[in-house]
Amino acid sequence: MVVTTENCGEENGDLQRFTGDLKKILARAPTGGKGIFSQELSDLLEMLVGMLDLEFAYVRIDDSIGTEAFELVRTAPSWGAIRPHELGCLLRESLGQDWRRWLSRQRTMIAGRETSIWCLQLGSEGGGTLATGSSRIEFPKERQQLCLSVAANCMKVARVSNERRRAFETIDQEVARRTQGIITLSEDQRREIVELRRVVESLRVREIDIQLIVDAIPAPLAIMTAEGEVEAVNRPVLEYFGNSVEELKRWSTIDAVHPEDLQSTISAWRRAVESGEPYEVESRHRRSDGVYRWFHVHGFPLRDTDGHIVRWCVLQIDIEDRKRAQNALRSSERNLDLIINSLPALVWSARPDGSAEFFNQYYLNYVGLSLEAAQDWGWTTAVHRDDLSDLAGAWQEIMNSREAGEKEARLRRFDGTYRWFLFRANPLRDEAGNVVRWFGLNTDIEDRKRAEEALRNTQAKVAHMARVMTMGELTASIAHEISQPLSGIVTNASTCLRMLGADPPNAPGARETARRTIRDANRASAIIARLRALFNRKAPVSRPVDLNEATREVVALSLDRLRRDGVDLRTELSKGLPLVLGDRVQLQQVILNLVQNALDAMNAIDHEPREMIIRTERGESNQVRLSIQDSGPGFDAVEVDRLFDAFYTTKCEGMGIGLSVSRSIIENHHGRLWAVPNDGRGVTFSFSIPQNPEDVTSEHDFEARGSLTGNSVERNP
Amino acid sequence: MMHTLSLVSVVDDDESVRESLPDLLREFGYAAQAFSSAEEFLSSEYLGQTGCLILDIAMPGMSGPELQKELARLRHEIPIVFITAHGDESTRPRMLEQGAIDCLSKPFSDSALLEALKAALGAY
16 A cells, blocks of 8 residues: 655646646736737737747637638747748648648648647637647647647637627617718708798798898799799709799799609699698709709798788708718618628617517527517527526616616527527617617627636636645645654664663663653654644635535546556446535545555556546445545555554655545544455545535536546446 | 774754764764764864765755765765655655765664665775
8 A cells, every 4th residue: 555745846846837827828818809809819829839838829810700810820939930821821731721620639740840730729610720839749748738728718718709899899880870870861951941941931921022032042942823833933043943934934844853753743732732731842853954953842831911822932952962872871771781681690679668670680590580470579489498587687677777788698599509699789869868779789609608617617627726736745744844853763762772782781871862762752743733733724614515526526637647547447426425514625635645545556556457446425324435446456454554644654655644644634524534455456445424414415416427438547348 | 893983974954863863873883973064064174084974965055965066076085875854756866876875764764774884884
């Protein structure tokens, strides 16, 4: 049986460096912010090249919002300067034209150099790729892989948020432009008509010379008799048509009005004369040079004091520019429709009461609903049941606030799969600030969600590794502290024996050395007391702990070694295992220590299979038991009793601290740690601790029984 | 009892070693002197008389291996037995490679020490 302490120093150093590297990468994670995204990526690449001793780091980002792809590269000094596009071409030559299909790992010639390449895709639908190269044949080692994966995750998150931000900007700009255009045009025209009419009507009251009236008006204007004959026109009319008043009296026959508009103009005019009501019509009038321009014609009656119609006043307002703008707008609206319908995002609009009125084609295709089915509140059928009430609440809050807002929820795709979306709504307001419509955009954030989750997992793993690592450090420091007085004890005791064995015995000398032995032993106890105080200061945190979950994490931390040692690991984690009350980290230190002991023990065997079984089960009297069985050389009965003594070890280099500390941890948990030789080969170490009195069982019981094959740790058939 | 007592010098910053080891060495039949640092040993009159040096590896100031180099530079060819409280498996082979007679991890047994001394003084 063996106990760990050797090599702790070196391995801890490596781990700390590695943890430090990961922290540096996370600190440099790009934000995808406006205008700084590519700089952020460059900085990160630069850091990776230095940190991981790479020949080059190359990134290509494609984005779906229409901008072209961009490429960045950073190289080691030995490579010299190379343009991103050049390297991109070289990579495509070696790895294949379609970068989405580059193999994740291969060794090949790049620019005449034998290079190990490692590629990571930045998104499941070809958002980009990170390719790194090194001349070393073993590149990438596991830690380099983890560093690069973390960096790629950071890039992935930043790419998605960068893309999302730009999609919002495009939509916001289009909506603002369109709204502004509509408001400006109708406003101007309305103001003009009101003003002219006011002027004319104020003049009418004085019943003065008609010509005076018409000349006072700056816009083209005609005065007609009550019967509908042209009586007078002002200068702008004469100048525009280039006809005399006499000719204009026959306006309906001289092509003054565009033939296509003539009939509607005449009939509108007749109706007005018959009814005595004002009329409005839009028609094209021929200018003196033969060019037709659009006019808005507004005719209204002028009455005498008795209310009889005495004249008609006909205002003609040139709306050619407005018409052109309208046409342009219509075509730009068509463009906008095109953009909206082809945007790879779900675009919608809703009425002020929150009911939906429009969905772009992409949206309808995505959820597999018709416009009729999705309208009003029909779209909610595609929202994940668990997210619906939160989404409805958020939507109500956004409407109440009358400000832009957003909420994440899962949407069902036509094929039944749910993906995470960010629902975002922007209000369109009238002049008074009332919301007249909501414009919305739902962006697929599934990739981002996944990337975030992966990042969180990695961070948690790193943090956890750092905590469990302290076990090794602690063990090494205890070993050193204790060995000093221990050395004195051994030497003094040896001297004492020799003095007593001399002829004649040297009694005074023996007494002195025995006294020193006791003193050094007391010194050792004092050190232990100090260490114990150190332990106690970090009082164990008692919380319900799922031993199955804790075991899985320890196994995950040990995968590397399991694979290296060629050990076949089987886990038999009992379903519905009660939770225990204790300090998760301390218990994991114990499990890790037992796993490492078993691995060390099996290192001694070469020709037999190396097998380890980790088992959890209910023990007697409300205890939960965890056992680790190895197929090592085992030990004899005498040794069993001494196994847990501090400093006892059968391993030549070990100090015997790990098991005694493990046992004191278990005893602090009111439990027991013991070892039993197996019937066949090897030993089984077990501990049992009381279950949590609350009697809650483990929540995660998936994969309760199984073997680890995913990471090359394979179980014999 | 040997005719001429071989002098074994102990250099260690740990007081209990300086106190206990010379007594054991005397029981073995050697003359013994203890020094608390490499510097103290280098400046002492016993430097030239020492037949074997028991030397701690990690000490404040000049370390054991540094003292070993200094002695070689001064052409004092004293056989060295290193002792250390850092139980690192890579230490012993490294020390042997650099010319030490032996390297003992604390705590060490009296017989292991005696073996090493015999080897050292026999080799002298």
